[in-house]
Amino acid sequence: MTDQLAAGRPVVLRGGTVLPMDEQRSVLPDTDVLVVGDRIAEIGxxxxxxxxxxxIDATGGIVMPGMIDTHRHMWQTAMRGYGADWTLTQYFVWYYLEHGKKFRPEDIYAGNLLSAIESIDAGVTTTVDWSHGLQTAQHADAAVDALEAVPGRFVLAYGNIQAGPWEWSASPEFRDFVERRMKRTDMLGFQMAFDVTGDPEFPEKAAFEVARELDVPVTTHAGVWGATNDDGIRLMHEHGFMTPRNIYVHAATLGDDSYQRIAATGGAVSVATESEQSCGQGYPPTWALRNHDIRVSISMDTSVWMSGDLFSAMRSTLGADRSREHLEAHAIGETVTNCHLRADQVVEWATRGGADALGMGDLVGTLEHGKKADVVLIKNDRSPAMFPLINPYGHVAMQAQRSDVHTVIVDGVVVKHEHELVGIDLPAARRTVEATVEYLQRELGEEAWRQGMHPEVPETKMLDNPYQYTEFRSSDTHRSRDAAETAG
Structure with missing residues (x-):
């Protein structure tokens, strides 16, 4: 198969239902897509x-742009499913306070490698590696090595939860890494990833200044209950660091004023609905983002909890938005007669929306002449769930799953065909990941490893601050603890 699918060979997908993701959200039945080199040459x-x-016979299938995930902690993928029952607090305790420090460069490599393979297997052709486990430049090198070993399109979002962003962004090691590895090609982009606690001293200002100097976009967890809030947004805005290139992850517990600031400055929000529903960042905010006309993209966050595909992310996003709309109507004795969030909108967020958020809209996110050939064919002749194909957008958002991804093309190269990855040594990746799991089990010990999956009460009882590099505490999120301590 590898010889047959050799890079550089033209590819034509024949007779599929094409969703070009244009502004009209068109549906093109019985249409071909021709790929020549790394570009889409023709559609018709x-x-x-x-x-x-x-x-490639695409009849009975759906041809669409490759999906784009704007926020994934890829380094945690070797821990797949470990934290399925965690709350956000338990996640903070495990990774930020206790065991995240134990990850070696080779463990970052293992997680990134598996996550990168998983992305292309699920039709996610561009993935942002929200890489906040980069304790050293060696960890960062390992992250990039893994991304470059897989034929997908990635963006490294450099972060370090064990040090203040004003510290690591000013280090010579960071500058050297940027110079050596971050050439920002079409296949590997670069962001800086750090959060703003709301400390009125605004120490994160120094990191924003580095990002501005390097001409690097910033991605930040904003509106996460117990961690980041409206004060952080206000400080960013007052100091002139809110730009159209910013991506605000979650944005689930912000007030109207913050949403207005994001809208006014043209930023985008990365919604990770499965995570927000399960973990406690706040209610998935698409209802508020729609009201403020804020740009939206979709992400899955981390496989330590959730699945690594955007089909489930689209489905859960529709469900959360519609659930809130129904509940609000019922509370005042009314009913919803038309859903405001539709299937074609979430498919757009998972493709075109991601490209727009990353500033890559001129390259990917739609199928049109001259664009980069990142193309996905959803087709599964062995599945009774793949017919009849009546509402293609609804089928993508509500019916399809990763096993239905038949063919994936990235930058004109076929990386998956007939449901099989091309040129990927999956057994080698398994061995690499198993070595990391075995190492972590040894480091924690059998009892701590087992208890870590279902911690009844975190050892810290209640977090003062998940960011251990600062002493700042917010009265908004710690009033209950302060009151309890005073009463005691």
């Missing part, structure tokens, strides 16, 4: 293919 019915082109 009955296309003439160049000699030697690989022809």
């Amino acid at each position: 019915p009955g296309l003439a293919a160049p000699d030697g082109a690989l022809e």
Whole structure:
């Protein structure tokens, strides 16, 4: 198969239902997509293919742009499912306070490698590696090594939860890493990833200044209950660091004023609905983002909890938005007669919306002549859930799953075909990940490893601050503890 799918060979997907993700959210039945080199050469019915082109039968399937995940902690993927029952507090305790420090560069590599493979397998052709486990430059090198070992499109969002962003961003090691590894090609982009606690001294200002100097976008967890709030947004705005390139992750517990600031400065929000529903960052905010006309993209956060595909993310996003709409209507004795969030909108958020948020809209996110050829074919002749194909957008958002991803093309190269990854040594990746799991089990010990999956009460009881590099405490999120201590 590898010889047949050799890079550089033209590819034509024949007779599929094409969702180009244009502004009209068109549906093009019985349409071909021709890929020549790394570009989409033509879209239309009955296309003439160049000699030697690989022809893929897309009849009965859906051809769409590759999906884009704007926020994934890829380094944690070797811990897949470990924290399925965690709250956000338990996540903070395990990774930020206790055991995240134990991850070696090779463990960052293992998680990133598995996550990168998982992305392309699920039709996610561009993934942001929200890499906040980079304790040293060696950890960062390992992260990039893994991303470069997989034929997907990635963005490294550099972060370090064990040090203040004003510290690591000013270090010579960080500057050297940026110079050596971050050339910002089409296949590997770069962001800086750090959070703003709301400390009125605004120590994060120094990191924003570094980002501005390096011309690097900033991605930040904003509106996360117990960690970041409206004060952080206000400080960013007052100091002139809110720009259209910013991505605000979650944005689930912000007030109207913060949403207005994001809208006014043109920023985008990365919604990770499965995570927000399960972990406690706040109610998934798409209802508020729609009201303020804020740009939206979709992400899955981390496989330590959730699945690594965007089908489930789209489905849960629709469900959360509609659930809130119904509950608000019922509370005042009314009913919802038309859902305001529709399937075609969440498919757009998972493709075009992600490209727009990352500033890559001129390259990917839609299927059109001259764009980079990041293309996904959803087709599964063995599945009774893949027919009849009546509402293609609804089918993608509500019916399809990762096992239905038939073919994935990234930058014109077929990386998955007939449900099989191409040129990926999955057994080697398994061995790499198993070595990390075995190491962590040894480091923690059998009892701590077992208890870590279901911790009844975190050892710290209640977090004063998940960011251990600062003494700042917010009265908004710690009033209950302060009151208890005073009463005691």
